[in-house]
Amino acid sequence: MLSKSCANLLELGSDNTVDFSTSVKSLPRVMTSPGIINDLDEGTSTNEDSCSSKLSSQDRKIIVADFLPLNSMKDQATGQWCFTWDRDSLLLQLKDGFSSDTEVIYVGCLDVDIDISEQEEISQKLMEEYKCMPTFLSPELFQMYYHGFCKQQLWPLFHYMLPICLHKGDLFDRSLFQAYISANKKFAEKVMEVINSDDDYVWIHDYYLMLLPTFLRKRLNQVKIGFFLHSPFPSSEIYRTLPVREEILKSLLNADLIGFQTYDYARYFLSCCSRMLGLHYESKRGYIGLEYYGRTVSIKILSVGIHMGRLQSVLNHPATASKVQEIEENFKGKKLLLGVDDMDLFKGISLKLLAFELLLERHPTLREKIILVQIVNPTRSMGKDVKEAIEDTLLIAERINNSYGTPGYEPVVLIDKPIPFHEKIAFYVAAECCIVNAVRDGMNLVPYEYVVCRQGTEELDKSRGFQVGSSHTSTLIVSEFVGCSPSLSGAFRVNPWSIEDVSDALYRSINSGETERQMRHEKHYRYVSTHDVAHWARSFSQDLERACKDHHSWRCWALGFGLNFRVLYLSPNFRKLMLNHLVSSYKNAHRRAIFLDYDGTIMPEASINKTPRQETLSILNSLSTDPNNTVFIVSGRGRASLSEWFTSCESLGIAAEHGYFIRWRKDAEWESSSVLVDLDWMKMAEPVMQLYTETTDGSYIELKESAIVWHHQFADHDYGSCQATELLDHLESVLANEPVVVKRGQHIVEVKPQGIGKGLVVENLIGTLNKRGKPLDFVLCIGDDRSDEDMFESINSIASSNLFPLVPEVFACTVGQKPSMAKYYVEDTGEVVRLLRGIAAVSNQERRVTDDQVPIERSS
Incomplete structure (x- = not known):
């Protein structure tokens, strides 16, 4: 039986009734288009066919939009609904960009209201004959969702129109947004009815469904999602007026690929992500990506074509x-x-x-x-x-x-x-x-x-x-x-x-x-x-496949509730550091090294008073006075501050300014790196930083003995980030012939001597211990920021080499669940202190046992 698809373009364009018995011609394949919907005029498939196709390895793409690419008409004589393909629909035409063996399923609303008693029958009919899954919304919900939130609030905002006066325009209405949420959930339910999570790609279209990526990602953490915005995206100054701005941004970021018509619209979106979420994009080999909880959300810029x-x-x-x-x-x-x-x-x-x-x-x-x-x-x-x-x-x-x-x-x-x-x-x-x-x-x-x-x-x-x-x-x-x-x-x-x-x-x-x-x-x-449209669809599809190619090689962790939901992607070997495992290895070890970052590791990043708590000092004392331990604080802070804070820790080692200054114990002399003696380059760097400080409110300069740092965490987020990029380029140009490294960190730009870093200092400390005949069989390293990643990488590299006479138990641990070179993580600084307290208790117990075994001399 022929499907009720219309090939007579003139009859379709004039909305006249079509005689399906004669309308069986297909549209020609012209230009770069491989043809339009090759299987539309073939015989209808059965339920068994649909099931088998879902279980097969055939490439399937689920296209989701506000409306299905169908025309609907009710036969007044029979009372039956008749459906034809809408040949002008972009959703129908984009299929020409897919390979001939790709199965395409459409999810969306019909252009007419269907009585609830007919909905199940219509759904089955459309799925069998057209591979279309209709989403039925009640008239009240559709009115609030489509004509209310989409057309009266999102549409004007995305076209740069704001209500100037309270009595003019449409102000934000929370009830309309709730309708938008409900409608997007309905679409998600329909997608879940047809999706095969392992193989299918979901392509979502336009601002009507910007919350759909979150609702799909909640149900299937590794679902492959592409989103294309056909409308403009406003500048951050306009978009930031939307009361639900972050909810929509976070939902879009649950997609794997986000497409825009022009560079300007993509640029505005990236600016909003930077200003409101603190995210930064990277461009590499022609591809733009946002790092978001271990995932790279790809950004594509390509305008739609015609058929x-x-x-x-x-x-x-x-x-x-x-x-x-x-x-x-x-x-x-x-x-x-x-x-x-x-x-x-x-x-x-x-x-x-x-x-x-x-x-x-x-x-x-x-x-x-x-x-x-x-x-x-x-x-x-x-x-x-x-x-x-x-x-x-x-x-x-x-x-x-x-x-x-x-x-x-x-x-x-x-x-x-x-x-x-x-x-x-x-x-x-x-x-x-x-x-x-x-x-x-x-x-x-x-x-x-x-x-x-x-x-x-x-x-x-x-x-x-x-x-x-x-x-x-x-x-x-x-x-x-x-x-x-x-x-x-x-x-x-x-x-x-x-x-x-x-x-x-x-x-x-x-x-x-x-x-x-x-x-x-x-x-x-x-x-x-x-x-043309085939080129556009083919290019988007290829980029979506590239963006999703590593999905199954990562472990997923669901975070957040409601519209703040997101998925954390981590290495399969990345796991939480458990206290019992750490204590067991600690007990069995004979020579141990412990390297700890300070800010964000044993001291909360947001803390105003940076002086360590007495409990922390007591724990560090217990660990550092253990004769089997070598304990170091490895920090970017200056030696004066660290010396003052840890003055009560006699046996604690300190590596200040990323290892430029090292002190093994409190009573030892400071050793400075021999990498660079002349620091005249600081006289060149400071005036440049001063220039940017004067033009960036909230920024300041930190002068260290071996380095100089420009901080911008208190400046406007977007402007501070922009200035940091400019400053980085400026300093690299000015200091091109100097033996220094210009690096950008979290809200900082730092200039320091070459050959200085946490990774190098850890390598040197471990090498010194080996030379002293104290080979290690236990290494614990904990940090939280980018500079600590060098430390993790060095320790993992040393552990896999033959530098250790014994094969050590290595615990490289980052604070917080985030992508890292470390193999372990803890949630926060509180857990760091708890772990250190646990192993300190072992040292205290060993010390008491040793004291009990010392013979007591009796007086005569």
């Missing part, structure tokens, strides 16, 4: 050629300018009309020679702002026609009703210039469609009496705030808010020469024809 086969099929239809001939006859002797826009507040239709009005006012010779045809697509969501936009458009169009119209000449032709797709294509073909004047838009494919239609086809050229192979021309005027603007380098780019700017561009386009218009057209057509 060449779809357009060329309509161009080749006789009805299209007939309509083109009719339009050219009606506007004979006049230049046709075209606008095709949704009736939306941000499409700039009224601004376009004002620019056209100014053109006619300034250039009287153009009157009766040019006509602007404005096609207005109906809106899905009718708010008060849209009603005002409609009124403005009608008012301005009427004014222009009254002022400059004459009998037989109407300067503005406003088409504000749905028209068949082939008629819209015919207007594209006939228009000499297309104007897209949106004040803010995600992508807007109208310019792409216009260029392809102006290129035409051989069949259309023949029907119009053109010589086959003749050159074609087109002219585009594109707003610089539209997503497609960067890719159309031959267009007249304009600021839509400047009426004069747009009017001048209209005049220049009208008066441009044939050769110029031909060159502009050829440049655009080369790009549009090779960057």
Whole structure:
């Protein structure tokens, strides 16, 4: 049995009922598109087929969007629901970018309300015949979710519109956000009904479903998720006004790949992650990634394309050629300018009309020679702002026609009703210039469609009496705030808010020469024809596979509740350091070394008073006075502070300033590194840092004996990070010929001598102990920040080498669950103290046993 899919493009475009018995043709495969939905017109699958495909190793992709790519209609005679594919849907067209053996399943809402008694039957029918899983939302929930939160709050915000006054605009409504949460949960439930967690990829589309990654990641920690935002993403200054800003950001970061139409939108997103979540991105070999709890969230920048086969099929239809001939006859002797826009507040239709009005006012010779045809697509969501936009458009169009119209000449032709797709294509073909004047838009494919239609086809050229192979021309005027603007380098780019700017561009386009218009057209057509929807889908799919390739090699830990949920990815060998395991190894060891960081390890990072507690000093005393132990505090702090804090610990070793100064005991002399004696480079570094300190509020300089550090933890997060990057480059340039290292740490930029670091100092200390005939069989190393990673790496490297006469038990431990070179972790500084207290008790017990075994001399 044939599925009820429609191949007659003209009938589909005119929304007429289709005779399925005759509509069995497939769309042609044209350009880079491998074909559109190869299996749509094949026989329907059975339930058994669906189950077997789910269990097979076939590549499956689950496409999730607000609406399914289906048209729905109820047969009034039979009362049965009929469904056809929506050939204009991007969701349907993107399948051309997948391999032929890829199974695609769609999840989304239908464009009609289905009675609850019919929903189960409809779901089964759509899954069997179309591989579509409908999400049913109650009318009340849909109204609050779609027309409420999405269209009245997210849509204006993402297009840079904020309520200026409390009595104007739509303020944030928590109940609408709760509806948004509920709807996203409904979508997640439907995805879970069809997903095979081990193999399937989930591709989520647009701002309607920004919470879906969290709800899917909660259920399946290793699910492969891609998200593409078709709308703009606002700057951080706009986005930060959203009361649920962090919840949405964190949810998006539960995806593996996040796609944006333009570099600007991706840049704004990364800036929001930096300002609000403290995350920093890295760019490596052309890929951008955000490190988020052990996962790398990839960022992709690639604009959507059009489906060449779809357009060329309509161009080749006789009805299209007939309509083109009719339009050219009606506007004979006049230049046709075209606008095709949704009736939306941000499409700039009224601004376009004002620019056209100014053109006619300034250039009287153009009157009766040019006509602007404005096609207005109906809106899905009718708010008060849209009603005002409609009124403005009608008012301005009427004014222009009254002022400059004459009998037989109407300067503005406003088409504000749905028209068949082939008629819209015919207007594209006939228009000499297309104007897209949106004040803010995600992508807007109208310019792409216009260029392809102006290129035409051989069949259309023949029907119009053109010589086959003749050159074609087109002219585009594109707003610089539209997503497609960067890719159309031959267009007249304009600021839509400047009426004069747009009017001048209209005049220049009208008066441009044939050769110029031909060159502009050829440049655009080369790009549009090779960057179609198949290219976009294929590229996104490949990057999603790359982003997810290591999923199963990591251990997952679920963290947080509600919308703060995230998954921590750790090495399979990474585990918590248990007290009983540590104590057991400690008891069996004969020569032990313990290396401890200070800030964030035995002293809480957020503590204002950095003086160690008495309990901590007592524990360190017990450990360091054990003759079998060598205990060192390895810190970046200066030796003066560390000496003062640990003055009560007689046997404690200290490595200050990352090991530049070393003292084995309190009564020993400080040993300074022989790596560098001359510190004149500090005289060059300090003025540079001072310059950045003066221009960065909240920053300060810390002068050490061997190093100089610029701190910016109290500065504006985004600006401080930006300044740190600039300072790093500046210092590297100034100190290029000096024997120093410029490193960036957590809220710091540090300059220190080469050959100094925690990893090197630990290697030297262990080497010295070996030379003294004290080979180690137990090593404990605990730290919390980037500098401690060098220490972990060195200890792990030494342990696997032959430097130890005995094979030691090594415990490299980081504070907090995070990606690390260490194999163990503890939760916080409290657990560090608890572990140290546990092994100190062993030393105290051994000391008491030894004391009890000492013979007592009796007096005579």
